[in-house]
Amino acid sequence: MFQNVMPRYEILSQDALATLDAAWRRLVSEIGVEFVSDRAIEMFRAAGQKVEDHTVFLDPEFVLEQVAKAPREFDVQARNPERSVHIGGDSMVFGAVYGPPFVRQGDVRRDGTMEDYRNFLKLAQSFDVLDSAGGVVNEPNDTPLDSRHLDMTYALQTLTDKIYMGNVVSGVNAADTIAMGAILFGGRDKIEETPCSISLINCNSPLRWDDRMLDALFEYAAAGQPVVLTPFILMGAMSPVTIPAALVQQIAEALSGIALAQLIRPGCPVIFGSFLSNIDMQSGSPTFGTPESGIGLLCTGQIARHFGLPFRTGGGLTSSQLPDAQAGYEALMTLMPTFLAGTNWVMHTAGWLDGGLVASYEKFVVDCQITEMLQHEFKPLEIDEGSIAFDAHQEVGHGGHFLGAMHTMERFRTCFYRPFLSSSDNYEKWMRGGALDAAARAGKIATAKIEAYEPPPIDEAIRLELEEYVVRRRAELGD
Amino acid sequence: MFQNVMPRYEILSQDALATLDAAWRRLVSEIGVEFVSDRAIEMFRAAGQKVEDHTVFLDPEFVLEQVAKAPREFDVQARNPERSVHIGGDSMVFGAVYGPPFVRQGDVRRDGTMEDYRNFLKLAQSFDVLDSAGGVVNEPNDTPLDSRHLDMTYALQTLTDKIYMGNVVSGVNAADTIAMGAILFGGRDKIEETPCSISLINCNSPLRWDDRMLDALFEYAAAGQPVVLTPFILMGAMSPVTIPAALVQQIAEALSGIALAQLIRPGCPVIFGSFLSNIDMQSGSPTFGTPESGIGLLCTGQIARHFGLPFRTGGGLTSSQLPDAQAGYEALMTLMPTFLAGTNWVMHTAGWLDGGLVASYEKFVVDCQITEMLQHEFKPLEIDEGSIAFDAHQEVGHGGHFLGAMHTMERFRTCFYRPFLSSSDNYEKWMRGGALDAAARAGKIATAKIEAYEPPPIDEAIRLELEEYVVRRRAELGD
């Protein structure tokens, strides 16, 4: 888990914040938010909010009262206590890509399988920059649909010892995920005390919360498991084309979802989510790593801090089909602002390709490399006599070199970050090494890591109990 | 010319600045700076500084007095007045890569030629994000050495109508460049009034200014042409391995060079230069786009502002041999901080590969793409009723789409930045298009731009006079 103690880059003036503040209040109270769930509607009605059909017209002050119940910061436990994380404040917690139906390895693009899924989990376990494999690193299309969530959760719990994300396809799946968490951590009371999963609840923007997502939300919130309430906005399609409008809509959607979570269980840990990019207005394709999404991301951080909530945004996003130059610059075009904004929970950190439709082995390694570089870049400078190194100048004089100075001898192993993927070989050496581009080298690293993978030890009794649960539930679900 | 009115990202505390301030004073006064030039030494001696052999022990207050004479901001004129630039303040001015002996096009890496040089100038003229082709976009190895500077300057003056950089190989070359500038702009008084070139004077770090560079400095400063005094620091070799030490050394070197420029001609426009990266301590290779260089860059901007000077740093730097993912993320890893710091003069913006040894056609296009994206990202948000778009929500309601909303209709052509290189084609469309990666697409764009290039009109009489000058001087130089 990375601590970002560098300054935040904030670009909204106080005036601008005030304008956005006035605007979301107007949106929730005059346009209202649709909750496609009778349970949710009843809760809002009982709390005195104006309800028409499935639309709730929210009193902004009521919303803020609910939001105030959410903790500013909280812990999520991993089965390896060293991997437990803290969400909020200066912490930045990173998870891998989430959701791609396809997988790319080298030149081949194909349906993702359970084999791929397990491989990506091994990679996620192997890279220290990642605090979590996430949840659906790729869709394992070769496993039965109704019980797939059991297989994925079991894999997350056994192949990695890091925190993981909960399945949100339905309320039933959510309940299974919680039950398996309770087994792993020794009882539901244990995970209600310190949660063990984070779940992604997306808003069907504009201004609509969908029944499936809400069913999952009810389960997780009731169990005190953190939920990321994410307005999922591609400007131009799901929001107006202007960034301020998207920001306002994002506040309205996220806070309305958070308010519901607090009605379900006051004090339930929540994360202010954001997934903000735009479509290409010519073709209609979603685009990623765009200037607009970068600006939106920086503003989002500032807004979340304004409401005193931990937030999620960013990742190694790109529209590119290959781990090429475009993938490199687009991923960083989102990851750099992710750090500048001090994002607390970062999904899609590694592996994302083709607008999230593809999980790529090579891109996974590229993204881990970029993230590790950023984690080094966002460290505070230590300025003291030692680092000012006057003595080194006395030793070296004018026009000399510092390769053998005492000051260098004391520090040379650790003074600079040494990348594992980037190459600084000169031309001849690079040619001798096979003239591999970054993608090819990344592929080799991925293969090597998967081969070298060692499963983290787990109590056999617990593993058996999890396995029995999976077998029993699979039968009950009829797969 | 881009105006960056976004906030600057500053990471040094006041205390840290004060410590660095104390340290450079100690460096210049106790270790001193070596000037391998009797003329320079005489000037410092005459100005009352303590001199021993070729080392000057500078009084920091004296240095600051000289620095105070340099203008905070100044103009540089291009022969097309619309391309003239302002250096300093919020302006960011971009030039292409400078100095590579080799060229890469597709799979081929070879010695650069005059043909390549002219091609790169055409590219630089074609991309609006660039304000200048720079100077030695690649070394034209197939032209005679002694008169090469004449050919390059002539090409810069005729193939582009943007500002250009002066040749610094020797005092003679500098004088020729100035003379050709005088021809182009109608007399030496015209270019002394508003300069027409910028020249790069590198410090032979640590703490040594070399005779060749100083010879060129004397010429340019006397003619009132701006000089970029650049400590060229690869930490670990030319400076101690700690960033604060490199920053202190950079201040000492840059300010001492600036002081000399002011002694030569008080008020001479100068730019606080910085080229700061590190070597790999294992292999000794220079590395670029590193976390350390990113941090150094951000600090440099803050330091230059502290001294009230325009500054140079950044660029699309990378160690990569190919325009691959590494080239993409390393270039942006430097270019993003370049914008965050509000760099006034950016060299090596486009085309840099292999640690600056190679100018690449494809990378040139990739970098222009990245820079154009950043120029869009670093625009202030307009927050007003129109951009908040409440009416659009009234029109669309919950869960609808905004593709046809009035608000969208009014803005769809210009609301989002549309990249010229990045592709957001979906998989099938991309396959139909030939499954080209970003480098391949960039190569096509480069070829198309060079073919479509139209020379900017020039007064034939002036062109003839320039040509005559080149012919006459070439004969005098014996080539």
Added chain:
Amino acid sequence: MTPEEILQGLYDETLKGNGPRVLELTHQALALDMTPGSLLFDALIPALEEVGARFERGDYFVPEMLIAGRAMAGSMEILRPLLADTGVETIGKFVMGTVKGDVHDIGKNLVNIMLEGAGFEVIDLGVQVAPEKFVAAIEEHEPDIVGFSAFLTTTMPMFKANLNALEKAGLRDKVIVMVGGAPVTQEYADVVGADGYAADASATVKRAKALLKERRSKVPA
């Protein structure tokens, strides 16, 4: 205005997406006793083919596509009953929906825009459309084609469920079935037994026209 001028006007204004003016010209044309068929085939459809071509070339943006389609749809409201009376074939009728369990509709909306732009009459059932709803809509509207859109690998199996429901209702042979959505592939479409698949909106229009032509060449109208 002469009939020629009216046709030219209809073409130009449809291209621009000027709905009110297209309606006005439609009324004027009918007042001059011009045939609905000539309006459709000599002005509206050529206009929308040009719109499609411009979109493909990258000249037209999605919103332009959309308003051109809307302008044409306005005119078609008036022409459709008249065309039915005269027995002229329209391009075709398309029932479209995102499958049950799935709320992704941006892709589907784009497809609808393009289909309308190409002269199809589109009935959009929205998102989360259950098999019974598809069956009911097909019975009510008797479309030429039905489209299922799915964006989740977990909802793609609904294609099969929908097809089974059509079988059961005895409608499978009465309608062409197309499927699409980001995770869908041609292979998957073949496996579930759909008649057609397309990867994006303009491909959908081409494929839909081709399938219709094929069908009509087999089945007498």
Added chain:
Amino acid sequence: MTPEEILQGLYDETLKGNGPRVLELTHQALALDMTPGSLLFDALIPALEEVGARFERGDYFVPEMLIAGRAMAGSMEILRPLLADTGVETIGKFVMGTVKGDVHDIGKNLVNIMLEGAGFEVIDLGVQVAPEKFVAAIEEHEPDIVGFSAFLTTTMPMFKANLNALEKAGLRDKVIVMVGGAPVTQEYADVVGADGYAADASATVKRAKALLKERRSKVPA
């Protein structure tokens, strides 16, 4: 200490770059009447070969290379005159400089570090070395190899100027000429008539050793 222990100690301490201790052990060894040749071939050179191997593998960093080389150089100061007396061949003597007009020296310094690390005696003439200075240094030090380093395409022609100066001074056949630097290529080295080129420091060591071996196999020592 036994002679075995001393050799082991020399090997270990050279590997660590512990200069003072290496000197001490050298003195102890000579006090025990061990031969300079055995110190050189059974401890120092094997140690430096291991250093080179570790560097190549990426285990050793440049500064470690540098202090190991310095440690050995310290011992060689003492051994060299003794070896000369006994007629044992040392690894070789290398005069190195950056050519006139060029101030780039990082690459050259690295090469020097690696050469010293491999046991060469290196005389570094610094930067901006004029042809006359190379000639004078070769006359004074009688090296086996001279190296010209250039980093600018504008200073690479100095290779030719240096070679001409050697010709004129009648030294061209007395010394192996190597060239290098970032913009230099094998082709260029061939064109100007240098004996060897290498692209980086470890390649330089390999190439230098190979050239020496070749030369010595031809010319009797």
